[in-house]
Amino acid sequence: MSNLAVTEDKANLAAVTERVPSGTALYHQVVDHLYDEAALLDSLDLRTWQKSFTEDILYQAPVQLTARKSERLPKKRQMMHLYENYFSMELRIHKVVDTAVCWAEEPRSRTRRLITNIRVWKTAVENELAVVSYFLIPRNRFEAHDYQLLSGERQDRFRLVDGELKLARREIILDMSVLSMPNLAIFL
Amino acid sequence: MDIATKSIRTLSSGKTLDDLVRRETREVSLEVMSNEELYQWELENLFGMGWNLLGHESEVPDANDYVVRPMGEDLVIVARDREGKIHVSLNVCPHRGMRVALGEEGNTAVHKCIYHGWAFRTNGDFIGAPVEKEQMHGNICSKAELGLKKARVELYGGLIFATWNHEGPSFEEYLGEAKFYFDMLWNRTDNGLEVLGPPQKVSIDCNWKCSGEQSGGDGFHTLTLHRWLIEAGLFRSDGDDPTDLAPAMYGINVTANGHNARCIPIEGTFDIAKKMDASSMSLDERLEKLPPPGIHKELVPQLRKNLSEAQLELLVKAAPQVGGIFPNLNFLFVYAPQPDGEVLGAMAIHIIVPKGPDRSEFWTWMFTEKDTPEETKQKMLRNAVQQVGTSGLIEQDDTDTWPHISLASRGYKGRRDITLKYQAILGENKPEGWPGGGKVFAGFSKDDTQWEWWEAYYAAMNKAYD
Numbered sequence: 001m002s003n004l005a006v007t008e009d010k011a012n013l014a015a016v017t018e019r020v021p022s023g024t025a026l027y028h029q030v031v032d033h034l035y036d037e038a039a040l041l042d043s044l045d046l047r048t049w050q051k052s053f054t055e056d057i058l059y060q061a062p063v064q065l066t067a068r069k070s071e072r073l074p075k076k077r078q079m080m081h082l083y084e085n086y087f088s089m090e091l092r093i094h095k096v097v098d099t100a101v102c103w104a105e106e107p108r109s110r111t112r113r114l115i116t117n118i119r120v121w122k123t124a125v126e127n128e129l130a131v132v133s134y135f136l137i138p139r140n141r142f143e144a145h146d147y148q149l150l151s152g153e154r155q156d157r158f159r160l161v162d163g164e165l166k167l168a169r170r171e172i173i174l175d176m177s178v179l180s181m182p183n184l185a186i187f188l
Numbered sequence: 189m190d191i192a193t194k195s196i197r198t199l200s201s202g203k204t205l206d207d208l209v210r211r212e213t214r215e216v217s218l219e220v221m222s223n224e225e226l227y228q229w230e231l232e233n234l235f236g237m238g239w240n241l242l243g244h245e246s247e248v249p250d251a252n253d254y255v256v257r258p259m260g261e262d263l264v265i266v267a268r269d270r271e272g273k274i275h276v277s278l279n280v281c282p283h284r285g286m287r288v289a290l291g292e293e294g295n296t297a298v299h300k301c302i303y304h305g306w307a308f309r310t311n312g313d314f315i316g317a318p319v320e321k322e323q324m325h326g327n328i329c330s331k332a333e334l335g336l337k338k339a340r341v342e343l344y345g346g347l348i349f350a351t352w353n354h355e356g357p358s359f360e361e362y363l364g365e366a367k368f369y370f371d372m373l374w375n376r377t378d379n380g381l382e383v384l385g386p387p388q389k390v391s392i393d394c395n396w397k398c399s400g401e402q403s404g405g406d407g408f409h410t411l412t413l414h415r416w417l418i419e420a421g422l423f424r425s426d427g428d429d430p431t432d433l434a435p436a437m438y439g440i441n442v443t444a445n446g447h448n449a450r451c452i453p454i455e456g457t458f459d460i461a462k463k464m465d466a467s468s469m470s471l472d473e474r475l476e477k478l479p480p481p482g483i484h485k486e487l488v489p490q491l492r493k494n495l496s497e498a499q500l501e502l503l504v505k506a507a508p509q510v511g512g513i514f515p516n517l518n519f520l521f522v523y524a525p526q527p528d529g530e531v532l533g534a535m536a537i538h539i540i541v542p543k544g545p546d547r548s549e550f551w552t553w554m555f556t557e558k559d560t561p562e563e564t565k566q567k568m569l570r571n572a573v574q575q576v577g578t579s580g581l582i583e584q585d586d587t588d589t590w591p592h593i594s595l596a597s598r599g600y601k602g603r604r605d606i607t608l609k610y611q612a613i614l615g616e617n618k619p620e621g622w623p624g625g626g627k628v629f630a631g632f633s634k635d636d637t638q639w640e641w642w643e644a645y646y647a648a649m650n651k652a653y654d
Contacts, residue, residue: 063388071294073252076246079385079554083573087527091420091574095581101415103585121462123563158557177292178549180394182587184579 001124013157013169014121016130020120028130030120033165036114041187046093049187051156054159054168059084061172063186081184082172094187104185110140111186127160128168135188139181142173150174195650199225209646214639215607216435221395221597225543230396234515237353239362241517241539243393245274245346245550246382252297252310255386256289258541258549259350264339265289265299266348267310274343276350277312277336283300283325288336291529293386299336311367312336345374346381347537363513364446365625369451370513372503373521373535376483377490379558381535384569388552388578390587396516398590399540401608403512404641405441405448407633412583417479417504436480440506440619444626444642446514446638451506454478474504477501481507481523482566482568483561514644516540524571532564534572546594550587552577609640610635 020027033052040049063079084092095102117134133154140146157169172188191212195205208217208226215228220226242257243266254267256279263279265288281288286303300307305318306325314334317324325334339350349359352398362365373508374381392399402409410417439452454467466478475488480503483491512518516539524534537554540548555573556565575582596602600637618628629636 012223063386065292065386067291068294071291071296074248074250074255074295074429076249076383077385079388080569080573082389083570085570086238088570088574091581092579095420099419101418101419101585103413104588178389178391179578180391182390182550182591183584184227185584185588 010079012126013130014128016121016123018122020122020129026120026129029121030129031045031118033158034115034131034133037167038115041069041113042111044108045094046187050089050093052163052165053086053089054166055086057086057089057168057170059167059170061171061174061184064177066177068175081174081179082188092187095128097102102185104183107142108185111137113137123157128162129158129160130177131158137186137188139186150180150188151174154188172187193650195285197229197650197652199223200224205244205646208611209642210607211643211646213609214613214642216401216610217603218593218597218606218608219603220608221594222545222603223514227542229649231260231542233651234645234654236262237341237351237356237653238648239349239351239359239513241513241537242276242348242350243387244381244383244555245348246558247293247386248274250295252295253293253429254289254299254310254366255276255293256291256435259333259339260542263287263334264350265312265348267299267494269310270297274348275311275399276339276341276348277308277337278426280336281306282314282336283317283335288511289609291620306334307338312338321500334440334550337383339524345370346357346632347374355405362445363447366442366447366449366498366513368624369449369508369511369626370447371443372480372499372508372521375493376503377487377559378494384554384556384565384572385625387646390550390578391543392548392550392587392590393546394548394590394594395545396540396542398593399538399550399586400516401549401638402542402586403516403518403538404446404514404639405443405637406438406509407441407450408635409586410436413589414582416585417582422487425603437633438544438631439633440622441509441614441629441633441641442624442626443629443637446641446648447512448640449508449511450637451502452509453506471501471504477637478523478531478610480533482535482555484564486561487557487559490559496623512641514641515648516542520576522575524568524575526567526571532568532571534568534575536576538577548590551553557559565576577650610639 049183060080062081063081067073096105114136115133119132121130123130135154138149140147152175153173155171158165159168198204208220208397243255247255248268250269251270254265256263257266264276265279266276268274272566279288281301283304286301288299288301296309307315309315312335326454339349339352345361378592436452440448441450479485479488509522518538521535524532526532537553539551540556543549554569554570575581614631614636615631616627616633617630619630622628
């Protein structure tokens with residue numbers, strides 16, 4: 001897995017154990033879930049998406065920096081573009097879904113979440129899966145002739161609760177230090 | 189500046205600064221948001237010869253730490269030397285123009301250009317080039333002449349400012365009477381502020397002044413663009429209709445030299461303060477129950493030590509919560525009530541970085557006081573990221589507005605016939621016993637301080653440098 005993100009609570013994650021190979025039923029359950037999730041996000045059905053969160057969800061996107069491997073970085077805290085919990089996700093979803101004044105998404109963007117390179121592992125915690133995937137999101141606003149493009153990697157933890165996958169943690173590793181879009185009013 | 193002062197500069201189209209910034213009617217031609225020639229003047233007069241915010245000293249805590257930062261479209265190395273002094277040098281090799289420091293941040297005692305190997309100290313001095321005896325740098329220029337170009341640097345409250353103007357006013361002179369107010373934010377504790385991490389950076393397809401003029405103290409946009417604050421119940425509103433006018437529009441706006449601050453009484457902003465009946469509290473009670481934004485209660489004794497009584501009273505009753513330093517710095521040091529009743533503060537500073545007439549970068553630093561308890565720091569970071577900057581629920585709506593203004597300024601009719609209007613005038617109106625200087629506008633926040641931003645723009649642009 002990528003080690004680009006250095007967040008203080010990363011150490012608290014359960015260790016990854018065996019790989020869940022493609023072709024297995026569990027692997028395909030994860031793939032189907034990620035595709036369904038992409039469809040919900042692209043169609044702005046955020047209330048349905050929200051039902052797939054655990055209550056202790058952490059959802060965050062650390063700021064990326066260009067650095068030379070021969071040099072250490074100055075010591076400071078990890079900055080985030082997104083640093084969310086269940087409560088703040090509810091506020092965000094409320095703003096987009098229930099108000100007409102979310103001007104960063106009103107009129108809404110056209111988006112297409114392309115999710116690929118999906119890898120799945122079991123972890124030391126029973127029923128908790130580590131899932132890594134890549135994403136490419138073209139976002140189109142107003143009558144722009146081009147896209148605001150964002151690519152990156154999701155490092156997820158899903159829990160199987162009554163046979164359903166629930167998102168407990170999503171760390172989003174963005175491939176840009178200066179983001180190509182003026183805001184993150186969309187979910188990744 | 190006297191309105192009788194006339195423009196000494198003319199664009200190749202024949203238009204003067206007076207045609208663009210119309211001081212008698214307080215209008216600005218929309219053309220300023222896209223004119224390439226004007227943009228080149230700005231790079232020289234504002235970002236070259238003016239003071240630029242580059243970061244905070246806590247970003248380079250150790251010897252040889254550096255960050256690469258913009259002064260207009262020039263990139264500079266901001267480095268701490270072994271004695272602890274901070275230097276700012278142009279990140280361009282004087283040999284063949286290559287970028288010297290390649291990272292956005294790093295730590296090195298020697299900045300060595302990867303192209304031909306010229307090497308420089310943290311203060312920009314030229315050390316030498318490979319194969320010293322063959323003298324790659326020739327014998328026409330001395331080594332002393334071949335260092336990186338050095339900027340003039342001043343630290344204010346730990347914030348690092350720099351300019352290429354080695355003769356102009358000091359940063360303190362530049363702040364003028366605004367310093368009294370800014371000291372309440374940046375010079376109020378024993379150990380000062382520290383960044384909560386590197387800045388967030390996003391790219392916006394807009395002219396930098398779309399953000400710049402807003403940072404001059406645009407109060408009106410809160411009512412519509414930030415309507416969500418009222419609809420979500422975060423901002424107090426009077427009456428049964430939650431969309432009633434927010435009392436947060438009333439306060440005291442101050443300005444000096446184009447810098448500004450909006451001093452907003454907390455009871456006008458948040459329901460939580462209204463319920464506590466903050467207006468009847470003594471100064472000590474307020475300090476105890478509603479400390480100023482960003483101040484943990486353990487730090488209250490430090491406020492008493494570092495601020496004058498007049499500053500302390502103003503900070504507690506009507507803290508400068510938003511404002512700007514001309515031309516491209518915008519700050520928010522706001523109360524941040526939490527669902528559990530705790531009142532945190534969110535402290536952020538933005539700069540808008542010019543990247544051509546039609547593109548900018550928007551940078552956001554988030555701060556805490558250095559002596560804040562560790563657990564609170566992490567909470568403050570989480571809260572600030574949720575409210576301001578890239579994804580901030582409040583600020584996400586600003587950045588999507590500006591590109592439309594830039595686009596409009598490219599149309600024939602828009603450029604020619606539309607003006608930005610600053611004609612809502614409250615007028616100078618200093619309350620009895622007001623402790624600070626500058627121009628003071630007490631009442632409903634109108635266009636007064638934003639117009640002062642354009643007056644500062646006119647004054648700074650109406651100069652010719654060699």
